[in-house]
Amino acid sequence: MGSPxxxxxxxxxxxxxxxxTYHDGTSRTVYDxxxxxxxxxxxLIVSRxxxxxxxxxxxxxxxxxxxxxxxxxxGQQHYILRHPDMPKAAYKDLWSTAESGxxxxxxxxxxxxxxxxxxxYATVVPNVRRGEIxxxxxVRRKPSRSKIxxxxxxxxxxxxxxxx
Amino acid sequence: MTTHNMLIAPDFSPDRFAGWxxxxxxIQKRANxxxxxxxxxxxxxxxxxxxxxDIQIIYANPxxxxxxxxxxxxxxxxxxxxxxxxxxxxxxANSAISRLEDIQVGATVAMADNRDVKLIGxxxxxxxxxxxxxxxxxxxxTYQAAAxxxxxxxxxxxxxxxxxFHSFSxxxxxxxSVLIESDLADIxxxxxxxxxxxxxxxxxxxxxxxxxxxxxxxxxxxxxxxxGFEPMSEEDAEFMIDLxxxxxx
Numbered sequence: 001m002g003s004p005x006x007x008x009x010x011x012x013x014x015x016x017x018x019x020x021t022y023h024d025g026t027s028r029t030v031y032d033x034x035x036x037x038x039x040x041x042x043x044l045i046v047s048r049x050x051x052x053x054x055x056x057x058x059x060x061x062x063x064x065x066x067x068x069x070x071x072x073x074x075g076q077q078h079y080i081l082r083h084p085d086m087p088k089a090a091y092k093d094l095w096s097t098a099e100s101g102x103x104x105x106x107x108x109x110x111x112x113x114x115x116x117x118x119x120x121y122a123t124v125v126p127n128v129r130r131g132e133i134x135x136x137x138x139v140r141r142k143p144s145r146s147k148i149x150x151x152x153x154x155x156x157x158x159x160x161x162x163x164x
Numbered sequence: 165m166t167t168h169n170m171l172i173a174p175d176f177s178p179d180r181f182a183g184w185x186x187x188x189x190x191i192q193k194r195a196n197x198x199x200x201x202x203x204x205x206x207x208x209x210x211x212x213x214x215x216x217x218d219i220q221i222i223y224a225n226p227x228x229x230x231x232x233x234x235x236x237x238x239x240x241x242x243x244x245x246x247x248x249x250x251x252x253x254x255x256x257a258n259s260a261i262s263r264l265e266d267i268q269v270g271a272t273v274a275m276a277d278n279r280d281v282k283l284i285g286x287x288x289x290x291x292x293x294x295x296x297x298x299x300x301x302x303x304x305x306t307y308q309a310a311a312x313x314x315x316x317x318x319x320x321x322x323x324x325x326x327x328x329f330h331s332f333s334x335x336x337x338x339x340x341s342v343l344i345e346s347d348l349a350d351i352x353x354x355x356x357x358x359x360x361x362x363x364x365x366x367x368x369x370x371x372x373x374x375x376x377x378x379x380x381x382x383x384x385x386x387x388x389x390x391x392g393f394e395p396m397s398e399e400d401a402e403f404m405i406d407l408x409x410x411x412x413x
Contacts, residue, residue, distance in 0.1 A: 039291075042346045046407060060349075105413070123411075127406050137403070141287055141411075143291065144293040
Protein backbone atom coordinates (compact mmCIF):
# COMPACT_ATOMS: atom_id res chain seq x y z
CA MET A 1 0.00 0.00 0.00
CA GLY A 2 1.35 3.47 -0.84
CA SER A 3 1.91 6.03 1.88
CA PRO A 4 -0.22 9.17 2.22
CA UNK A 5 2.85 10.95 3.64
CA UNK A 6 5.50 11.69 0.99
CA UNK A 7 8.99 10.28 1.45
CA UNK A 8 11.38 12.58 3.31
CA UNK A 9 13.92 14.57 1.31
CA UNK A 10 17.45 13.24 1.52
CA UNK A 11 19.43 15.63 3.75
CA UNK A 12 22.66 17.23 2.52
CA UNK A 13 24.60 15.61 5.32
CA UNK A 14 25.32 11.94 5.99
CA UNK A 15 22.16 10.19 7.13
CA UNK A 16 20.85 6.69 7.52
CA UNK A 17 18.00 5.89 5.13
CA UNK A 18 15.18 3.91 6.73
CA UNK A 19 11.83 2.63 5.50
CA UNK A 20 9.19 3.15 8.14
CA THR A 21 6.03 1.06 8.09
CA TYR A 22 3.12 2.37 10.14
CA HIS A 23 0.23 0.63 11.84
CA ASP A 24 -2.13 1.45 8.95
CA GLY A 25 0.08 -0.50 6.56
CA THR A 26 1.52 2.54 4.77
CA SER A 27 5.24 3.06 4.52
CA ARG A 28 7.63 5.93 3.88
CA THR A 29 11.34 6.55 3.49
CA VAL A 30 12.89 8.74 6.19
CA TYR A 31 16.45 9.83 7.04
CA ASP A 32 18.17 9.92 10.42
CA UNK A 33 21.11 12.33 10.68
CA UNK A 34 21.62 11.59 14.37
CA UNK A 35 21.61 15.32 15.11
CA UNK A 36 19.62 16.35 18.18
CA UNK A 37 17.78 19.66 18.29
CA UNK A 38 17.62 21.32 21.73
CA UNK A 39 14.21 21.54 23.37
CA UNK A 40 13.07 25.20 23.48
CA UNK A 41 13.46 26.36 27.11
CA UNK A 42 10.33 27.35 28.98
CA UNK A 43 7.96 26.29 26.21
CA LEU A 44 5.33 23.62 25.74
CA ILE A 45 5.02 21.88 22.40
CA VAL A 46 1.31 21.30 21.79
CA SER A 47 -0.72 19.43 19.20
CA ARG A 48 -4.18 17.97 18.84
CA UNK A 49 -5.44 15.16 16.70
CA UNK A 50 -8.82 13.77 15.82
CA UNK A 51 -9.81 10.22 16.71
CA UNK A 52 -7.92 8.88 13.67
CA UNK A 53 -4.62 10.47 14.66
CA UNK A 54 -4.89 13.26 12.07
CA UNK A 55 -3.31 16.52 13.26
CA UNK A 56 -5.92 19.27 13.76
CA UNK A 57 -3.91 21.84 15.74
CA UNK A 58 -0.24 22.62 16.38
CA UNK A 59 1.27 25.51 18.31
CA UNK A 60 4.17 27.66 17.13
CA UNK A 61 6.75 25.73 19.15
CA UNK A 62 5.59 22.50 17.51
CA UNK A 63 5.95 23.92 14.01
CA UNK A 64 9.31 25.51 14.71
CA UNK A 65 11.07 22.47 16.12
CA UNK A 66 9.55 20.02 13.62
CA UNK A 67 11.03 21.89 10.65
CA UNK A 68 7.78 21.48 8.72
CA UNK A 69 5.53 24.25 7.47
CA UNK A 70 2.20 24.31 9.31
CA UNK A 71 0.42 23.36 6.07
CA UNK A 72 2.50 20.19 5.88
CA UNK A 73 1.31 19.21 9.38
CA UNK A 74 -2.41 20.03 9.62
CA GLY A 75 -4.43 17.19 8.11
CA GLN A 76 -1.47 14.83 8.25
CA GLN A 77 -1.10 11.70 10.36
CA HIS A 78 0.66 12.45 13.63
CA TYR A 79 3.09 9.64 12.85
CA ILE A 80 4.84 12.02 10.44
CA LEU A 81 6.99 12.76 13.53
CA ARG A 82 7.76 9.14 14.36
CA HIS A 83 11.46 8.40 14.72
CA PRO A 84 12.71 5.00 13.56
CA ASP A 85 14.38 4.45 16.97
CA MET A 86 11.00 4.48 18.73
CA PRO A 87 9.56 1.03 19.46
CA LYS A 88 6.06 0.33 18.13
CA ALA A 89 5.02 -0.87 21.58
CA ALA A 90 5.42 2.65 23.00
CA TYR A 91 2.83 4.03 20.55
CA LYS A 92 0.58 1.04 21.07
CA ASP A 93 0.61 1.78 24.79
CA LEU A 94 0.00 5.49 24.14
CA TRP A 95 -3.01 4.90 21.91
CA SER A 96 -4.60 2.15 23.97
CA THR A 97 -4.25 4.28 27.12
CA ALA A 98 -5.67 7.42 25.51
CA GLU A 99 -8.49 5.55 23.75
CA SER A 100 -9.55 4.10 27.07
CA GLY A 101 -9.96 7.67 28.37
CA UNK A 102 -6.78 7.76 30.45
CA UNK A 103 -3.83 10.12 30.48
CA UNK A 104 -0.56 8.81 29.01
CA UNK A 105 2.96 10.00 29.89
CA UNK A 106 6.18 8.99 28.24
CA UNK A 107 9.52 9.98 26.79
CA UNK A 108 9.47 10.29 23.02
CA UNK A 109 12.13 10.82 20.36
CA UNK A 110 10.57 12.74 17.47
CA UNK A 111 11.88 13.04 13.92
CA UNK A 112 12.21 16.48 12.29
CA UNK A 113 11.71 17.13 8.60
CA UNK A 114 15.47 17.40 8.00
CA UNK A 115 16.31 14.08 9.68
CA UNK A 116 17.38 15.59 13.00
CA UNK A 117 15.45 14.72 16.17
CA UNK A 118 14.34 16.08 19.55
CA UNK A 119 13.40 14.41 22.81
CA UNK A 120 10.29 15.32 24.78
CA TYR A 121 8.36 14.24 27.82
CA ALA A 122 4.89 13.88 26.35
CA THR A 123 1.51 13.78 28.02
CA VAL A 124 -1.53 12.79 25.98
CA VAL A 125 -5.05 13.43 27.25
CA PRO A 126 -8.30 12.50 25.58
CA ASN A 127 -10.56 15.48 24.79
CA VAL A 128 -13.80 14.47 26.46
CA ARG A 129 -16.80 16.53 25.38
CA ARG A 130 -20.25 15.71 26.78
CA GLY A 131 -19.02 12.33 27.85
CA GLU A 132 -17.43 11.35 24.54
CA ILE A 133 -13.83 11.35 23.39
CA UNK A 134 -13.64 13.64 20.36
CA UNK A 135 -9.85 13.85 19.93
CA UNK A 136 -6.56 13.96 21.79
CA UNK A 137 -4.25 16.72 23.03
CA UNK A 138 -0.55 16.07 23.37
CA VAL A 139 1.61 18.44 25.40
CA ARG A 140 5.38 18.05 25.56
CA ARG A 141 7.79 19.36 28.16
CA LYS A 142 11.57 19.40 28.33
CA PRO A 143 12.91 16.09 29.64
CA SER A 144 16.07 15.75 31.71
CA ARG A 145 19.22 14.28 30.22
CA SER A 146 19.19 11.37 32.64
CA LYS A 147 15.62 10.47 31.69
CA ILE A 148 16.48 10.66 27.98
CA UNK A 149 19.42 8.32 28.49
CA UNK A 150 17.27 5.83 30.41
CA UNK A 151 14.66 5.97 27.64
CA UNK A 152 17.30 5.42 24.95
CA UNK A 153 18.47 2.24 26.67
CA UNK A 154 14.94 1.00 27.24
CA UNK A 155 13.77 1.74 23.69
CA UNK A 156 16.85 0.14 22.12
CA UNK A 157 16.06 -3.05 24.05
CA UNK A 158 12.38 -2.89 23.07
CA UNK A 159 13.31 -2.39 19.39
CA UNK A 160 15.64 -5.36 19.55
CA UNK A 161 12.86 -7.49 21.05
CA UNK A 162 10.41 -6.32 18.37
CA UNK A 163 12.81 -7.18 15.59
CA UNK A 164 13.53 -10.57 17.12
CA MET B 165 -31.86 46.15 40.83
CA THR B 166 -30.20 42.86 41.71
CA THR B 167 -26.61 43.09 42.83
CA HIS B 168 -24.25 40.58 41.25
CA ASN B 169 -21.04 39.44 42.83
CA MET B 170 -17.82 39.46 40.87
CA LEU B 171 -14.71 37.79 42.28
CA ILE B 172 -11.16 38.50 41.14
CA ALA B 173 -8.60 35.75 41.75
CA PRO B 174 -6.03 37.08 44.22
CA ASP B 175 -2.92 36.31 42.17
CA PHE B 176 -2.32 39.70 40.60
CA SER B 177 0.21 42.42 41.24
CA PRO B 178 -0.87 44.90 43.99
CA ASP B 179 -0.47 47.64 41.36
CA ARG B 180 -3.60 46.30 39.69
CA PHE B 181 -6.05 46.98 42.54
CA ALA B 182 -7.03 50.39 41.18
CA GLY B 183 -7.53 48.86 37.74
CA TRP B 184 -10.05 46.33 39.03
CA UNK B 185 -12.06 49.05 40.75
CA UNK B 186 -12.06 51.15 37.56
CA UNK B 187 -13.08 48.07 35.60
CA UNK B 188 -15.96 47.36 37.96
CA UNK B 189 -17.21 50.96 37.90
CA UNK B 190 -17.15 51.14 34.11
CA ILE B 191 -18.80 47.78 33.53
CA GLN B 192 -21.59 48.61 35.97
CA LYS B 193 -22.27 51.85 34.14
CA ARG B 194 -22.14 50.36 30.66
CA ALA B 195 -23.99 47.14 31.28
CA ASN B 196 -26.38 48.85 33.69
CA UNK B 197 -25.69 46.22 36.33
CA UNK B 198 -25.05 46.46 40.05
CA UNK B 199 -21.89 44.58 40.81
CA UNK B 200 -20.05 44.04 44.03
CA UNK B 201 -16.33 43.45 43.66
CA UNK B 202 -14.83 40.67 45.80
CA UNK B 203 -11.06 40.52 46.00
CA UNK B 204 -10.09 37.71 48.37
CA UNK B 205 -6.66 37.98 49.97
CA UNK B 206 -5.71 34.37 49.42
CA UNK B 207 -6.61 31.29 47.45
CA UNK B 208 -8.20 29.74 50.57
CA UNK B 209 -10.42 32.79 51.01
CA UNK B 210 -11.35 32.62 47.32
CA UNK B 211 -12.53 29.04 47.74
CA UNK B 212 -14.59 29.93 50.81
CA UNK B 213 -16.30 32.81 49.02
CA UNK B 214 -17.08 30.70 45.94
CA UNK B 215 -18.30 27.76 48.01
CA UNK B 216 -20.68 30.11 49.84
CA UNK B 217 -22.47 30.15 46.50
CA ASP B 218 -23.40 33.67 45.48
CA ILE B 219 -20.68 34.58 42.97
CA GLN B 220 -21.95 35.18 39.43
CA ILE B 221 -18.72 36.34 37.76
CA ILE B 222 -15.15 35.18 38.36
CA TYR B 223 -11.89 36.34 36.88
CA ALA B 224 -10.25 32.99 37.50
CA ASN B 225 -6.78 31.66 37.16
CA PRO B 226 -6.55 28.84 34.62
CA UNK B 227 -6.13 26.00 37.09
CA UNK B 228 -9.16 27.07 39.13
CA UNK B 229 -11.10 27.59 35.91
CA UNK B 230 -10.84 23.87 35.22
CA UNK B 231 -12.73 22.96 38.40
CA UNK B 232 -15.12 25.88 38.18
CA UNK B 233 -16.16 24.96 34.64
CA UNK B 234 -16.22 21.19 34.93
CA UNK B 235 -17.60 20.87 38.44
CA UNK B 236 -19.13 24.11 39.69
CA UNK B 237 -21.40 25.31 36.90
CA UNK B 238 -19.43 28.21 35.44
CA UNK B 239 -18.67 28.89 31.79
CA UNK B 240 -15.89 30.92 30.18
CA UNK B 241 -16.94 33.95 28.15
CA UNK B 242 -13.76 36.00 27.65
CA UNK B 243 -10.04 36.18 28.27
CA UNK B 244 -7.47 38.97 28.11
CA UNK B 245 -5.70 39.22 24.75
CA UNK B 246 -1.98 38.47 24.72
CA UNK B 247 -1.71 38.01 28.46
CA UNK B 248 -0.72 34.46 29.21
CA UNK B 249 0.14 33.33 32.74
CA UNK B 250 3.89 32.86 32.99
CA UNK B 251 6.38 32.41 35.81
CA UNK B 252 10.03 33.20 36.46
CA UNK B 253 12.66 31.29 38.43
CA UNK B 254 15.43 33.58 39.64
CA UNK B 255 18.51 33.44 41.88
CA UNK B 256 20.59 36.23 43.43
CA ALA B 257 22.72 37.89 40.76
CA ASN B 258 25.83 37.40 42.91
CA SER B 259 25.19 33.73 43.74
CA ALA B 260 26.83 30.66 42.23
CA ILE B 261 23.51 29.71 40.62
CA SER B 262 23.43 31.01 37.09
CA ARG B 263 21.40 28.30 35.37
CA LEU B 264 18.81 25.71 36.40
CA GLU B 265 21.43 22.96 36.45
CA ASP B 266 23.19 24.76 39.34
CA ILE B 267 20.22 24.27 41.69
CA GLN B 268 21.15 21.58 44.20
CA VAL B 269 18.97 19.11 46.05
CA GLY B 270 18.19 20.70 49.44
CA ALA B 271 18.01 24.25 48.05
CA THR B 272 15.42 26.60 49.52
CA VAL B 273 12.84 28.19 47.23
CA ALA B 274 11.16 31.40 48.35
CA MET B 275 7.75 32.16 46.87
CA ALA B 276 4.39 33.67 47.68
CA ASP B 277 1.57 31.18 48.15
CA ASN B 278 0.54 30.44 44.56
CA ARG B 279 0.11 26.82 43.59
CA ASP B 280 0.02 27.57 39.86
CA VAL B 281 3.38 29.29 39.93
CA LYS B 282 4.72 26.39 41.99
CA LEU B 283 3.31 23.80 39.60
CA ILE B 284 4.70 25.44 36.47
CA GLY B 285 8.05 26.04 38.19
CA UNK B 286 8.27 22.37 39.14
CA UNK B 287 7.48 21.34 35.57
CA UNK B 288 10.40 23.49 34.39
CA UNK B 289 12.70 21.95 37.02
CA UNK B 290 11.93 18.43 35.79
CA UNK B 291 14.39 19.17 32.99
CA UNK B 292 17.20 19.22 35.58
CA UNK B 293 15.90 16.26 37.64
CA UNK B 294 14.66 18.36 40.57
CA UNK B 295 11.35 17.44 42.21
CA UNK B 296 9.25 19.16 44.88
CA UNK B 297 10.58 16.83 47.59
CA UNK B 298 14.18 17.79 46.69
CA UNK B 299 13.55 21.39 47.77
CA UNK B 300 12.73 23.31 50.93
CA UNK B 301 9.87 25.75 50.55
CA UNK B 302 9.79 29.16 52.22
CA UNK B 303 6.35 30.64 51.64
CA UNK B 304 6.42 34.42 51.96
CA UNK B 305 3.58 36.92 52.32
CA THR B 306 4.38 38.58 49.00
CA TYR B 307 6.59 38.10 45.97
CA GLN B 308 8.56 41.17 47.06
CA ALA B 309 9.41 39.34 50.29
CA ALA B 310 10.51 36.32 48.26
CA ALA B 311 12.81 38.58 46.24
CA UNK B 312 14.34 39.98 49.43
CA UNK B 313 14.98 36.48 50.78
CA UNK B 314 16.86 35.39 47.71
CA UNK B 315 18.83 38.65 47.49
CA UNK B 316 19.87 38.27 51.15
CA UNK B 317 20.89 34.67 50.57
CA UNK B 318 18.19 33.25 52.88
CA UNK B 319 16.85 31.27 49.90
CA UNK B 320 18.79 30.02 46.90
CA UNK B 321 16.09 30.63 44.32
CA UNK B 322 12.66 32.24 44.12
CA UNK B 323 9.59 31.53 42.01
CA UNK B 324 7.61 34.54 40.77
CA UNK B 325 4.52 35.26 38.76
CA UNK B 326 6.22 36.76 35.68
CA UNK B 327 4.03 39.83 35.64
CA UNK B 328 4.96 40.65 39.21
CA PHE B 329 8.64 39.94 38.62
CA HIS B 330 8.66 42.35 35.69
CA SER B 331 6.97 45.03 37.80
CA PHE B 332 9.84 45.02 40.35
CA SER B 333 12.05 48.10 40.57
CA UNK B 334 15.20 48.19 38.51
CA UNK B 335 17.23 47.99 41.70
CA UNK B 336 15.55 44.74 42.72
CA UNK B 337 15.86 43.25 39.26
CA UNK B 338 19.57 44.02 38.99
CA UNK B 339 20.11 41.97 42.15
CA UNK B 340 18.39 38.94 40.63
CA SER B 341 19.27 36.76 37.69
CA VAL B 342 16.56 34.99 35.74
CA LEU B 343 17.31 31.28 35.35
CA ILE B 344 14.23 30.63 33.21
CA GLU B 345 10.96 32.26 32.27
CA SER B 346 8.08 30.12 31.11
CA ASP B 347 6.58 30.75 27.68
CA LEU B 348 3.50 28.53 27.85
CA ALA B 349 1.50 31.00 25.75
CA ASP B 350 -1.80 29.10 25.63
CA ILE B 351 -2.70 29.43 29.32
CA UNK B 352 -4.34 32.57 30.66
CA UNK B 353 -6.79 33.81 33.24
CA UNK B 354 -10.40 33.61 32.09
CA UNK B 355 -13.60 35.46 32.79
CA UNK B 356 -16.30 33.05 33.92
CA UNK B 357 -19.99 33.52 34.54
CA UNK B 358 -22.35 31.22 36.36
CA UNK B 359 -24.35 29.12 33.89
CA UNK B 360 -27.63 30.77 34.95
CA UNK B 361 -26.30 34.35 35.05
CA UNK B 362 -29.10 36.19 33.21
CA UNK B 363 -27.10 39.23 32.11
CA UNK B 364 -24.16 37.36 30.56
CA UNK B 365 -24.60 38.82 27.07
CA UNK B 366 -24.84 42.44 28.11
CA UNK B 367 -21.92 41.94 30.49
CA UNK B 368 -19.83 40.35 27.72
CA UNK B 369 -20.58 43.16 25.29
CA UNK B 370 -19.45 45.74 27.83
CA UNK B 371 -16.21 43.79 28.41
CA UNK B 372 -15.42 43.34 24.72
CA UNK B 373 -16.01 47.03 23.98
CA UNK B 374 -13.85 48.35 26.80
CA UNK B 375 -10.87 49.09 24.56
CA UNK B 376 -12.95 51.28 22.24
CA UNK B 377 -12.83 54.48 24.29
CA UNK B 378 -10.48 56.41 26.56
CA UNK B 379 -12.02 55.47 29.91
CA UNK B 380 -12.03 51.80 28.97
CA UNK B 381 -8.47 52.00 27.69
CA UNK B 382 -7.35 53.61 30.92
CA UNK B 383 -8.91 50.82 32.99
CA UNK B 384 -7.36 48.16 30.76
CA UNK B 385 -3.96 49.84 30.98
CA UNK B 386 -4.24 49.79 34.78
CA UNK B 387 -5.00 46.07 34.56
CA UNK B 388 -1.99 45.44 32.32
CA UNK B 389 -4.33 44.30 29.53
CA UNK B 390 -3.90 47.05 26.94
CA UNK B 391 -5.37 44.92 24.15
CA GLY B 392 -8.55 44.25 26.07
CA PHE B 393 -10.57 41.06 26.12
CA GLU B 394 -11.53 38.57 23.43
CA PRO B 395 -14.51 36.21 23.50
CA MET B 396 -13.82 32.67 24.60
CA SER B 397 -15.90 29.78 23.32
CA GLU B 398 -16.76 26.67 25.28
CA GLU B 399 -14.27 24.74 23.14
CA ASP B 400 -11.51 27.33 23.72
CA ALA B 401 -11.95 26.82 27.44
CA GLU B 402 -12.08 23.04 27.18
CA PHE B 403 -8.89 23.09 25.10
CA MET B 404 -7.11 25.11 27.77
CA ILE B 405 -8.37 22.81 30.51
CA ASP B 406 -7.15 19.73 28.61
CA LEU B 407 -3.78 21.39 28.23
CA UNK B 408 -3.58 22.13 31.94
CA UNK B 409 -4.54 18.59 32.85
CA UNK B 410 -1.29 17.51 31.23
CA UNK B 411 0.70 19.72 33.60
CA UNK B 412 -0.74 18.34 36.82
CA UNK B 413 1.67 15.39 36.98
